[in-house]
Amino acid sequence: MTSHFKHSWKALPSSFKALLSQLCGWAAIWLIGQLGLLPDGIWFLALTQGITATAAAAMLQSARWWLPIHFTFTPLVFVAHALEVPPGLWLAVFIAFALVYWSSYRTQVPLFLSNRQTARAVAGLLPPGSIEVLDAGAGIGSFLAAFAQQRGDARLTGIESAPAPFALARLRTRKHPATTIILGDFFARSWAGYDLVYAFLSPAPMPEVWDKARREMKPGSLLVSNSFGIPGVEPNRIIEVADRRRTRLFVFVIP
Numbered sequence: 001m002t003s004h005f006k007h008s009w010k011a012l013p014s015s016f017k018a019l020l021s022q023l024c025g026w027a028a029i030w031l032i033g034q035l036g037l038l039p040d041g042i043w044f045l046a047l048t049q050g051i052t053a054t055a056a057a058a059m060l061q062s063a064r065w066w067l068p069i070h071f072t073f074t075p076l077v078f079v080a081h082a083l084e085v086p087p088g089l090w091l092a093v094f095i096a097f098a099l100v101y102w103s104s105y106r107t108q109v110p111l112f113l114s115n116r117q118t119a120r121a122v123a124g125l126l127p128p129g130s131i132e133v134l135d136a137g138a139g140i141g142s143f144l145a146a147f148a149q150q151r152g153d154a155r156l157t158g159i160e161s162a163p164a165p166f167a168l169a170r171l172r173t174r175k176h177p178a179t180t181i182i183l184g185d186f187f188a189r190s191w192a193g194y195d196l197v198y199a200f201l202s203p204a205p206m207p208e209v210w211d212k213a214r215r216e217m218k219p220g221s222l223l224v225s226n227s228f229g230i231p232g233v234e235p236n237r238i239i240e241v242a243d244r245r246r247t248r249l250f251v252f253v254i255p
């Protein structure tokens with residue numbers, strides 16, 4: 001019963017839990033006010049709201065990185081207010097973040113970039129000849145730009161859902177006629193024609209990525225995941241890249 005209760009909190013969308021936690025913080029302030037215990041001054045209020053919101057987020061089993069955000073959110077709103085930061089700046093920052101991270105709150109895949117050594121290691125996985133490669137979640141095109149330098153014989157496609165990275169990826173690869181960058185959801189497009197699909201995502205979508213790869217990719221083609229394995233699936237090969245972050249590539253041959 002207890003574990004089922006805990007599990008159900010974990011399954012809630014993180015954005016919903018964040019909103020609920022902040023509301024709990026404000027509910028605590030309202031309650032203290034109703035009891036006539038609210039002292040003068042906003043710092044008690046900000047701190048109490050932050051502590052309660054943090055406690056609520058912990059109870060809701062939010063990821064650990066949410067906790068400092070909840071703790072500092074309201075105090076920082078008051079600090080910003082005291083500093084008289086122009087409200088338009090917040091809107092601009094919000095829009096900039098939204099254009100870069102777009103649906104990360106839902107996909108749980110942030111933006112980080114592949115390096116040249118990784119692209120070189122992946123480029124060596126397929127024999128010379130005309131090949132079709134997909135970067136599922138192309139970011140700003142770092143992987144594809146480096147891969148294109150290694151494999152002039154490859155046709156490359158990148159699918160990216162966030163508008164700002166998509167635009168940058170297009171710009172970076174505009175001189176590669178064999179590279180196509182598409183704005184959209186890689187789950188919504190077929191992977192049937194690709195010899196290799198590269199994914200540098202997060203643990204969250206990997207089971208779905210594997211299901212799609214198995215359903216749509218031809219036998220013998222490769223799914224290469226940078227850093228993240230697939231729960232319950234043994235990779236056919238693990239490549240340790242000699243880069244600074246000691247990248248591990250999980251190579252799955254489609255059965």
Ligand SMILES: C[S@@+](CC[C@H](N)C(=O)[O-])C[C@H]1O[C@@H](n2cnc3c(N)ncnc32)[C@H](O)[C@@H]1O
Pocket residue numbers: 101102107109110111112113114135136137138139140141142143159160161162165184185186187199200201
């Ligand atoms: C960790 S970055 C990797 C970028 C690039 N592949 C590289 O290696 O440099 C992952 C990217 O995948 C994108 N992404 C996540 N889920 C996606 C989806 N379902 N469809 C398209 N893009 C997605 C994110 O917006 C992010 O830019």
